[in-house]
Amino acid sequence: MKKEGKVTPWEVKGDINYNKLIKEFGISELKELPKIFNENLLFRRKIIFAHRDIQRIIEAIKNKKPFVMMTGLMPTGKFHIGHMILAKQFVFYQKLGAKIYIAVADIEAYNARGQSLEESKKIAIDEYITNYIALGLKPQNCEIYFQSDRSKNSKKSNAYYRLQNILSRHSTFNEFKAVYGEISPGKMLSSLLQASDMLHAQLPEFEGKNLPVLIPVGIDQDPHLRLARDISKRIKNPKFTQLSSTYHLFSPGLGGGKMSASEPNSYIALSDFSKEVEKKIKKYAYSGGKATLEEHRKHGGDPDVDVSYQYLKMFFESDDKKLQKIYDDYKSGKLLTGKLKEILIKKINTFLEKHQKKKKEAEKKVSKFLFKN
Numbered sequence: 001m002k003k004e005g006k007v008t009p010w011e012v013k014g015d016i017n018y019n020k021l022i023k024e025f026g027i028s029e030l031k032e033l034p035k036i037f038n039e040n041l042l043f044r045r046k047i048i049f050a051h052r053d054i055q056r057i058i059e060a061i062k063n064k065k066p067f068v069m070m071t072g073l074m075p076t077g078k079f080h081i082g083h084m085i086l087a088k089q090f091v092f093y094q095k096l097g098a099k100i101y102i103a104v105a106d107i108e109a110y111n112a113r114g115q116s117l118e119e120s121k122k123i124a125i126d127e128y129i130t131n132y133i134a135l136g137l138k139p140q141n142c143e144i145y146f147q148s149d150r151s152k153n154s155k156k157s158n159a160y161y162r163l164q165n166i167l168s169r170h171s172t173f174n175e176f177k178a179v180y181g182e183i184s185p186g187k188m189l190s191s192l193l194q195a196s197d198m199l200h201a202q203l204p205e206f207e208g209k210n211l212p213v214l215i216p217v218g219i220d221q222d223p224h225l226r227l228a229r230d231i232s233k234r235i236k237n238p239k240f241t242q243l244s245s246t247y248h249l250f251s252p253g254l255g256g257g258k259m260s261a262s263e264p265n266s267y268i269a270l271s272d273f274s275k276e277v278e279k280k281i282k283k284y285a286y287s288g289g290k291a292t293l294e295e296h297r298k299h300g301g302d303p304d305v306d307v308s309y310q311y312l313k314m315f316f317e318s319d320d321k322k323l324q325k326i327y328d329d330y331k332s333g334k335l336l337t338g339k340l341k342e343i344l345i346k347k348i349n350t351f352l353e354k355h356q357k358k359k360k361e362a363e364k365k366v367s368k369f370l371f372k373n
Helices: 018-025 055-062 081-095 106-113 117-134 154-169 173-180 185-202 219-233 274-284 293-299 307-316 320-332 337-362
Strands: 006-008 011-013 048-052 068-073 099-104 142-146 213-218 244-248
Touching: 006 219, 018 048, 018 219, 055 244, 068 081, 068 185, 081 099, 081 117, 081 213, 081 244, 081 307, 099 117, 099 185, 106 117, 106 185, 117 142, 117 337, 154 185, 154 219, 173 185, 173 219, 185 213, 185 219, 213 219, 219 244, 274 337, 307 320, 307 337, 320 337
Parallel strands: 068 099, 068 213, 099 142, 213 244
Antiparallel strands: 006 011, 048 244
């Protein structure tokens, strides 16, 4: 029997029933989307599978109206392929006209893990921001900031931190307990600061209007969104447009569980060299193949649980026809696990060779993204 999953903003484990979570969290499955979305494999392949109020964003794109895509990064651990799901989304939305806001959650890292602000800054720049730039993020219409130091502009900075206090005035301890279960003062403060991150783009000091804001997240982060939406409804001045959100699948770790930056053998880092990639895939990548060659040839493998296939689907095979052939051949037993892993290793290493060169160039461009505001 599969172990029932546990999904909270701080912990994800066990078997994840996404359909159950859609109902439990009151979000909607993504169905009909404009053609421009289906050209993106994350939408086309249902990697991004659910939403709340995405129609506001679709209308803004359709009518060439301003909108914001806001996201955050936790500056801990190495940047791995699982982080690319989010990076690919803000590159996609930036091309469609979004203003991008990226919060470095250094205050949250301090509260939750005791990590110094200096260490968070170093990790954010060396591991995350340079990789974002290498993956296609542009400095135009992009604000990257630290929770501990929102802006050099005092009016902007004061407005951002003042909003956190306003949000706290309109929330209760019981509300936090209902949303999160076990709660501590540190978690409450972090949640209020995250709500300020999500909402502050609509303040007069920033975009100057209550425009649509999209927050793309893993479904484990939805409690933060629900809290921000609920509290913002009670604030009359300034008045906020309700946040829109999309939800993407968790990237499986090499062993089949959720990918975790704290477990090096659960992920492929974008800084890994070819030999490391080969070793990790061959040794740790969970296989959907059968126990023996004879059984596999006779009964076929299960691509839906095979990590190598899932990585091809989510990141490394853009051609739908080629991906379908790999799926069919593996399921029929024609394609063996070893060969499937070889296909993935080659794809990853080809990508990383190019990406690591781009990252070197990106290191020279960081100043164009930071400390602009």
